[in-house]
Amino acid sequence: MAAENRTEPGLRDRFRAQVRQEVKAAALRQLAEGGPEALSLNAIAKQVGMTGPALYRYFTNRDGLLTELVIDAYGDLASALARAADADATDAVARLAAVVRAFRTWALTEPHRYRLLFRAPLQGYDAHSTSLVEASQPAMTVVLDVVGALAKPDTAVPDGPAVQFREWMKRHGIEDVPEAVAARTTMLWAHLHGLVSLEIEGNFSSMGIDPGTLYETEVKDFVRSL
Template identity: 85%
Template sequence: MAAESRTEPGLRDRFRAQVRQEVKTAALRQLAEGGPEALSLNAIAKQVGMTGPALYRYFTNRDSLLTELVIDAYGDLASTLSHAADAGTTDPVARLTAVVEAYRAWALAEPHRYRLLFRAPLQGYDAQSTSLVEASQPAMKVVLEVVGALAKPGTAVAEGPAAQFREWMNHHEIVDVPEAVALRTTMLWAHLHGLVGLEIEGNFTSMGIDPVSLYESEVKDFVRSL
């Protein structure tokens, strides 16, 4: 009996983790089919074979489920970018190119999750909560590192933006990164996000424009500017 009692919490924990993962998988299907507005805990409960009230033992409400999906997506994106950065080459241009290509590839493969990260999912939902902001930092740190390996030292940044970037980096314990690198990284992300966002919404298709060539051109221009 003693051995059974010792193993029981582990079994409960594994069962709870399995149910939570099934719930999140069902939620991701809803997001892919109808966006955040389609997210329904009652519908998810039916899909995983439980009642609505039972589901609340695993997620207290829709926002708590949404928050976990966002955190999971940030983690997945960070892992994808980190793997691209460490894929075997030490050439800084090749590493940066691999990272930005991985960013686009992830967004195209997971458009519903990409939108979840960079749009306000639902009215009233706090997309800038501390937990979500912290979850976003690992992906940004990967890009900071690969941009920093290419950036020329001593580039001046206006004091207003420089002070803001210093405050941001201090808050997130980002050390030994010049303000100019933080600025250039942010501008790179803004440009790539604009291109990727337009692409996953089909805007380039309607214009008859090849997004691949646009993306490659943007990356080359950015590398030359460094």
């Protein structure tokens, strides 16, 4: 009996983890079909075979579920970028190119999750909470690292942005990164995000432009600018 009691919590924990994963999978399907606005706990409950009230034992509300999906997505994006950076640790240019290509590949493979991270937040949802800001940092850290290996650290940055970058880095414990590297990384992130966002929404198709070629050109221009 004692041995049975010892194993029971483990079984409950595994069952709870399994249910939570099933709920997240159902939520991701909803996101893919209709975006964050379509997220419905009652609909998810039906898909996984439980009642709405029962689902609240696993997630307190819709925003709680949404937050976990965002944190998971940031983690997966960071892992994809880190794997790309580690693939060729000796060539700084190749590492940077691999990371920014991995960024686009992840977005094209997971467009509904990419939108979840980078589109305008839902009304009433705090997309800038401490937990989400912290979850976003590992991906940015990878990009800071690969840009820092190439950027000139002593490049002048205007006083206003320089102070803001210093404050931002201090909040995240990355004070050893020069303001010039932070500035260049932010510009790269903004450019690539703009291109990827236009691509996954189909804007380049109507223009007859190959987004892959445009993206590669942007990467090459950025490397030259360093």
